[in-house]
Amino acid sequence: MTSLLAPPGTPVTDLRHRRPLVAVAALGGVVAAASTLVVCLALAVVGWFLADAGAHGAPHDGLRVGTLGWLMAHGSGVHVQGAAVTVAPLGLTLLCGWVAWRVGLRVGDSVSGHGPDADRLADGERDWTVPVATLLFSVGYALVVAVASSLAGDPATSPSTVRAVLCAVGLAVLVGGPAIALGSGRLAIWAAVLPEPVKAVGASAGRILGWYLVVSAAAFLLALLLDLASAANVLAQLHTSAGETATFVALSSLLVPNAVVFAGSYLLGPGFAVGTGTVVAPSGVVLGAMPLFPLLAALPDAGTSRWTPxxxxxxxxxxxxxxxxxxxxHPTLRWDEGALRGGLGGILAAVGLALLASLAGGAAGPGRMREVSPFVLDVLVHAVPALGVGGVLGGPLATWWERRPAAAEEG
Incomplete structure (x- = not known):
């Protein structure tokens, strides 16, 4: 960032911001991937020891399970006794994304002295610093994923290396790329030239999606707390030791973000499936035999209810x-502009929610459990009018609030 802020003609002497771009960006991707992988390996070994004090298997079995879990967070899926399990633990995916963001910021800061400075950028000079750094960051990240998949996978588990690599590249580009742009100072320069309405629509979409996920999380936690006794009863029926219970609860917590997205689908109306032929929606609940899993205690009772719609x-x-x-x-005094910003923000938030719904579900086992997922297309169809109309109403409400001082002065 030093070179972007230095006056024209000033030589750059801070070598900390001019480290070799190729080495720093590629190594940053490797570090971002390997750091979360090492955490998963360590926790897997601890869980293996807590489960039976090391009486069965060997430490390398725990390491292999930890690697497979880390790959599942990148969308690889695995096979367990011939049954496909493709549900990604989004809690672990979020951790990987957070680490990629933090490392990306450091990479961006380290390479900020490369390329033209702010004045030359303003004159229209082309700058490839961020795209090249993002590409190398993605290559380093994907390389670790590919190597981990080749070492941990076997014909019995069959993780999809292609899917894992593609998801890793997507995560590195969509999370690491903006972080590199922010750390290098380029993002601030690019944002300065964006039209105000574009920034306002983006802010509306982010706020709407963020608040909706907060409300969905509150709904899920409330439902779980109201039937916490059932969750405790599930754990009791498993007849596990204290160490095994702690490991099981920790692994279950990685699926809480998935449950939040499921709750968001429920509040919109279409709901979700917990097995083939099942529906969990405000209009009615149809369930079959459920596996012993504590988070499922948050499911409503089968049948219909007068108040849930x-x-x-x-x-x-x-x-x-x-x-x-x-x-x-991003205030505006125009009624139509306020409604348009809110409406477009709601539509973009609906698309984002549908994307999250597509990531939250998948196959969770054999038979009926091959379908455990929100109804993605229905989520999009319901979310566009629901969030769009809400945004259209909320935008003018904010405009009215901004116009109050002027109306008071005229009065």
């Missing part, structure tokens, strides 16, 4: 609140 009023309200909050930082 009213929960579908929450998404438009949340969208309106998010749009109004976003426009406090």
């Amino acid at each position: 009213w929960l579908m009023a929450l998404p438009p309200v949340v969208a309106g609140w998010g749009a109004a909050r976003a426009q406090r930082r």
